[in-house]
Amino acid sequence: MIQYQQPRLAGQDPAVLYPRLVDDNHHAPHPRLVGEDQEIPLVTGESRRHVNFDYAASAPPLVEVAEAVTALLPFYSSVHRGAGYKSQVSTRAYESARKSVHAFFGARPDDTLIFTRHTTDALNLLATCLPDGARVLATAVEHHANLLPWRRGRVDYVPVPAGPSELLQSLEAALAQADGTIALVAVTGASNVTGEIWPLAEIATLAHQYGARVLVDAAQLAPHAPIDIAALDLDYLAMSGHKLYAPFGIGVLIGRPDWLAQASPMVHGGGAVESVTLDDVVWRGLPERHEAGTPNLVGAVALGVACQTLLAFGMDKLAAEEAELYEHAWARLSAISGLSLYTVWDQTHPHIGVLTFNLEGYDHGKLATILSAEYGISVRSGSFCAHPLVQHLLRIDDSEANIGCDPVPNDTQDRPLGAVRLSIGLGTTRDDVDYVADALLELAENGPRWQYGQSPDTGEYRPVPETRVWPAPF
Numbered sequence: 001m002i003q004y005q006q007p008r009l010a011g012q013d014p015a016v017l018y019p020r021l022v023d024d025n026h027h028a029p030h031p032r033l034v035g036e037d038q039e040i041p042l043v044t045g046e047s048r049r050h051v052n053f054d055y056a057a058s059a060p061p062l063v064e065v066a067e068a069v070t071a072l073l074p075f076y077s078s079v080h081r082g083a084g085y086k087s088q089v090s091t092r093a094y095e096s097a098r099k100s101v102h103a104f105f106g107a108r109p110d111d112t113l114i115f116t117r118h119t120t121d122a123l124n125l126l127a128t129c130l131p132d133g134a135r136v137l138a139t140a141v142e143h144h145a146n147l148l149p150w151r152r153g154r155v156d157y158v159p160v161p162a163g164p165s166e167l168l169q170s171l172e173a174a175l176a177q178a179d180g181t182i183a184l185v186a187v188t189g190a191s192n193v194t195g196e197i198w199p200l201a202e203i204a205t206l207a208h209q210y211g212a213r214v215l216v217d218a219a220q221l222a223p224h225a226p227i228d229i230a231a232l233d234l235d236y237l238a239m240s241g242h243k244l245y246a247p248f249g250i251g252v253l254i255g256r257p258d259w260l261a262q263a264s265p266m267v268h269g270g271g272a273v274e275s276v277t278l279d280d281v282v283w284r285g286l287p288e289r290h291e292a293g294t295p296n297l298v299g300a301v302a303l304g305v306a307c308q309t310l311l312a313f314g315m316d317k318l319a320a321e322e323a324e325l326y327e328h329a330w331a332r333l334s335a336i337s338g339l340s341l342y343t344v345w346d347q348t349h350p351h352i353g354v355l356t357f358n359l360e361g362y363d364h365g366k367l368a369t370i371l372s373a374e375y376g377i378s379v380r381s382g383s384f385c386a387h388p389l390v391q392h393l394l395r396i397d398d399s400e401a402n403i404g405c406d407p408v409p410n411d412t413q414d415r416p417l418g419a420v421r422l423s424i425g426l427g428t429t430r431d432d433v434d435y436v437a438d439a440l441l442e443l444a445e446n447g448p449r450w451q452y453g454q455s456p457d458t459g460e461y462r463p464v465p466e467t468r469v470w471p472a473p474f
């Protein structure tokens with residue numbers, strides 16, 4: 001039987017702020033999500049349990065995270081700035097969360113961990129901390145967050161590789177050609193469009209042979225597989241709390257302290273300074289130097305608790321569960337006539353639970369709208385902020401590359417300018433996979449049951465008529 005241990009607060013180690021669920025055998029039970037059983041309206045007038053296949057965009061909080069945040073709020077106060085009791089509780093909770101996240105990712109003792117807003121913020125921060133003249137090597141598979149920040153300096157991209165060996169070969173060729181001038185190899189941990197898990201240990205070994213460091217954009221990998229920074233010999237890791245079941249506006253950059261300690265802060269302000277005169281400033285050391293302004297205490301505590309909860313359950317167990325669901329989803333979807341699944345590397349390679357496809361006869365945006373309106377299924381459609389990769393997958397050349405994050409205001413396009421993405425998370429069940437596969441099969445064979453139109457302004461599809469009732473804005 002599961003017992004809830006009430007957190008004790010006053011005078012305790014901040015770790016006890018975190019509620020924990022334990023069973024009689026002290027095994028952590030399967031983590032659960034807030035809103036798992038949420039009923040939502042369908043356009044047909046019925047209602048049903050929401051079926052979430054959009055974890056890769058943003059994931060709901062773990063129950064433990066929501067409970068910890070609720071327990072923290074009565075104590076919410078300034079961090080690092082107050083002698084008051086609640087301030088002290090808040091500071092201890094914030095620093096304890098830093099330790100939990102550090103431990104979750106197996107960071108080395110001297111690695112610094114900077115709380116940021118999200119992965120994008122973390123990558124931009126590292127980009128502003130590169131040594132002068134540092135060159136970066138990235139790949140065409142990256143999310144825009146891991147493509148664009150490096151353009152502040154010189155960045156080269158290897159093309160979308162046909163397999164892991166080709167990836168390593170292209171990286172090695174580029175590193176060799178640059179003759180030791182590449183300072184950083186910036187790669188994703190797993191593709192946000194097609195889900196392949198990248199060979200991080202091999203990339204790190206290779207980069208180090210050529211005197212470069214490695215940054216992993218772990219936004220997608222972190223929620224789905226164990227990552228051990230020290231064992232993989234990674235130099236930097238960036239991730240977002242909202243994809244790791246802690247959606248409270250937090251992210252982190254973890255890694256080697258030297259570049260970060262030497263660079264001027266990206267954000268200037270209070271908390272980051274040792275002393276200020278009217279014409280000078282002395283910046284503090286790490287991590288405060290890069291955490292100017294009032295810290296996001298709630299976000300940090302939420303992320304710390306998510307890390308503790310997932311670690312207690314076992315990321316390897318989670319990864320194994322998701323791998324089974326992914327295989328089942330792949331088998332079901334690939335059996336649907338007219339449905340084309342996209343991949344960069346074949347199915348023998350490990351993938352996180354991300355499946356991207358188009359269905360013949362459907363615009364991707366319209367299909368996503370139908371799945372939501374008629375079936376209560378949430379997916380993402382578009383080009384997933386990875387335009388070069390999506391362009392490659394859809395075999396569109398630059399002259400035709402009218403792809404974007406926005407829907408296309410024209411139903412008559414004869415080629416898909418994006419795709420639909422199903423993404424699996426820790427709330428996904430085999431029944432959910434069968435439900436979405438059955439829905440897609442029905443749509444492929446019989447079409448939608450409702451009418452849909454496009455907004456003339458945004459191009460977004462909407463049911464016509466729209467019958468669903470929306471809650472008042474919160």
Ligand SMILES: Cc1ncc(COP(=O)(O)O)c(C=O)c1O
Binds near residue numbers: 118143146
């Ligand atoms: C691989 C990858 N990197 C970076 C990001 C950016 O994350 P955020 O928007 O939280 O900064 C995303 C978001 O989808 C992603 O999938």
